[in-house]
Every structure is written in structure tokens, then in C-alpha cells.
Amino acid sequence: MKQVILPRPFKSHKGNFGRVLTIGGNENYGGAILMSSSAAVHAGAGLVSCATDTKNLTALHSIVPEAMFINYQNDVELVNAVDAANVLVIGPGLGTDATALKILQKVISNTNTKQFIIVDGSAITLAAQEPALLEILATRKTIYTPHQMEWQRLSGIEISKQNNIKNALKQQELEATVVLKKYHTTIYHTDGSASQLEVGGPYMSTGGMGDTLTGIIAAFLGQFHFKNYEHVVDAAVYAHSALGQELAASKYVVLPTDIINHLQHFMSNYVQSTIQK
Numbered sequence: 001m002k003q004v005i006l007p008r009p010f011k012s013h014k015g016n017f018g019r020v021l022t023i024g025g026n027e028n029y030g031g032a033i034l035m036s037s038s039a040a041v042h043a044g045a046g047l048v049s050c051a052t053d054t055k056n057l058t059a060l061h062s063i064v065p066e067a068m069f070i071n072y073q074n075d076v077e078l079v080n081a082v083d084a085a086n087v088l089v090i091g092p093g094l095g096t097d098a099t100a101l102k103i104l105q106k107v108i109s110n111t112n113t114k115q116f117i118i119v120d121g122s123a124i125t126l127a128a129q130e131p132a133l134l135e136i137l138a139t140r141k142t143i144y145t146p147h148q149m150e151w152q153r154l155s156g157i158e159i160s161k162q163n164n165i166k167n168a169l170k171q172q173e174l175e176a177t178v179v180l181k182k183y184h185t186t187i188y189h190t191d192g193s194a195s196q197l198e199v200g201g202p203y204m205s206t207g208g209m210g211d212t213l214t215g216i217i218a219a220f221l222g223q224f225h226f227k228n229y230e231h232v233v234d235a236a237v238y239a240h241s242a243l244g245q246e247l248a249a250s251k252y253v254v255l256p257t258d259i260i261n262h263l264q265h266f267m268s269n270y271v272q273s274t275i276q277k
């Protein structure tokens with residue numbers, strides 16, 4: 001794998017490491033967008049804003065005070081936040097009701113071709129029913145992060161019939177990167193290639209683990225600038241599961257918040273060990 005996590009240049013500031021906007025977290029699923037936002041902060045995003053339900057404001061500020069709050073029901077605030085971001089995560093805990101769909105439409109229709117858009121969870125379930133949204137996303141640097149059931153909804157391929165050939169055909173139609181999450185996740189790239197993860201395991205099967213992954217991908221895309229950004233997506237997916245595997249040496253289950261709390265050490269160790277080589 002290409003080395004993606006790099007030492008930081010001295011002449012730099014928060015603006016160089018990504019302006020990430022996370023969008024999701026209705027009144028029942030606030031935890032999902034908090035984990036995404038917190039993972040983005042801990043994986044090194046320079047600035048993180050979280051567009052969510054007002055009910056999550058206090059929790060956001062207490063769990064991750066580094067992040068800024070946007071009321072996702074306020075159209076002006078939301079559109080300004082979308083404009084200012086260079087990486088967006090939409091979907092963790094967004095829900096699938098009419099409010100969620102309105103927010104998804106507002107966000108996607110205000111994005112531009114320079115931005116990275118990570119589409120996860122509820123946003124995948126909603127977009128699967130909205131061809132007009134899929135069409136816009138096909139013109140963006142979109143990364144879908146479905147688990148197998150979400151991929152069934154988006155691709156129309158039943159879980160038992162999902163295989164590399166069928167998955168890649170559908171992914172090429174979507175004109176986007178697809179991170180198909182499962183035991184040994186497969187990543188389908190826009191050039192037709194695919195990579196297969198060989199780390200991670202069932203100690204990672206706790207709700208919120210995928211929400212956490214979205215924040216790591218966002219932070220990596222915001223701060224590590226490569227011509228082929230899909231190397232960066234691969235590295236983020238690898239880091240998430242490699243860290244899970246490392247922590248599983250002494251934990252029966254690895255929680256999403258364990259991953260978040262160890263990201264800084266993991267990334268530091270990785271950079272130190274590669275400098276010494």
C-alpha cells in the first residue's frame with residue numbers, strides 16, 4: 001500500500017488539513033454523527049463542523065468541543081456550511097423521513113465538483129430511491145460506504161448474489177468509489193480496479209463502527225493530498241480496521257470510541273515506523 005499518512009509540514013495551519021462538514025444525527029441517532037465528527041477530529045481534520053438536529057448541540061460540544069455546530073434544519077446555515085467545506089460526510093444517523101430527504105437534497109444540490117462527498121448509512125438508503133441525486137453524485141468525487149444491506153438497496157443486488165463482477169458493474173454505473181463494508185471489506189475504484197482489506201474482524205461488530213469510519217475517511221481526504229485520492233480512501237479504510245485488529249489483542253470487543261481514542265497514537269506510530277525504515 002502506498003504511504004499516505006505523512007509527517008506534517010512545519011509551514012501549515014488548520015486550513016491545510018481539511019474543512020470537514022458532517023451531516024446527520026436526528027433526535028434518535030445523535031451518536032452516529034457525533035462519532036463521525038469525533039473520528040474526523042481525532043484523525044487530524046483541521047476544522048470540523050457538524051450539521052445536525054438542535055437536540056444534539058450540547059452533546060456535541062461536550063464530547064467534541066473542537067467541532068462547530070450547524071442547525072441542519074436552517075437552510076441558510078446549512079448551505080453556507082456546504083459552501084465552506086472541502087469534504088462532506090452525509091448520512092450517519094440522518095434517518096429516512098421527509099426531513100432527512102429534504103436535507104439530503106439541499107446538501108447534494110449545493111455541492112461542487114471539487115468537494116469529496118462521503119455518502120453513508122441513511123443517505124445511501126434514501127439516495128437509492130432518488131435517481132436525480134445519484135445523477136448529481138456521479139459528477140462529484142463521491143465515496144459510497146454501504147454495508148451489504150445498504151449495497152443491496154443501492155445496487156439492487158441481493159446480499160447472497162453480491163460478487164466482485166456484479167458489484168463492479170453496478171459501481172461503474174454509479175461513477176463513484178464504493179467501499180463495500182463486511183468481513184474483509186472490498187473497495188471498488190472508479191478506474192475499475194478493486195482492493196480487498198485483509199485486516200479487521202468480528203470484534204468490530206458494534207453499532208457506530210461504520211459511522212466512525214466516515215470521519216476517518218473524511219479527515220484523511222482533507223489532509224493527505226494525492227493525485228489519486230482513492231489511495232487515500234484505501235489508507236483510511238485500512239487504518240480503521242488495522243487499528244481495530246491491534247486493539248483486539250487485549251479487548252474482546254473494540255468499540256467505535258476505542259478506535260477514536262487511539263487514532264492519534266496509531267497515526268503517530270505509523271509515521272515514526274515508516275520514517276525509521
Ligand SMILES: NC(=O)C1=CN([C@@H]2O[C@H](COP(=O)(O)OP(=O)(O)OC[C@H]3O[C@@H](n4cnc5c(N)ncnc54)[C@H](O)[C@@H]3O)[C@@H](O)[C@H]2O)[C@@H](O)CC1
Binds near residue numbers: 032033123147183207
Ligand atoms: N448510535 C447511533 O446513533 C447509531 C446510529 N446508526 C444509524 O442508524 C441508521 C440505520 O443504519 P443501520 O445499519 O443500523 O440499519 P439498516 O437497516 O440500514 O441495516 C441494518 C440491517 O442490515 C443487515 N445487514 C446485512 N448485512 C450487513 C452487514 N454486512 N453489515 C451491517 N448490517 C448488515 C442487518 O442484519 C440489519 O437487518 C444509519 O443512519 C446509521 O448511521 C447505526 O450506525 C447504529 C448506531
Ligand SMILES: Nc1ncnc2c1ncn2[C@@H]1O[C@H](COP(=O)(O)OP(=O)(O)O)[C@@H](O)[C@H]1O
Binds near residue numbers: 146184199201204207
Ligand atoms: N465481522 C466483521 N469483520 C470485519 N469488520 C467488521 C465486522 N463487523 C463489522 N465490521 C466493520 O465495522 C463497520 C460496520 O459498519 P456499519 O455496519 O455501517 O456500522 P454502523 O452503521 O453501525 O456504524 C464496517 O467498517 C465493517 O467492515
Ligand SMILES: [Mg+2]
Binds near residue numbers: 121147210211
Ligand atoms: Mg452504517
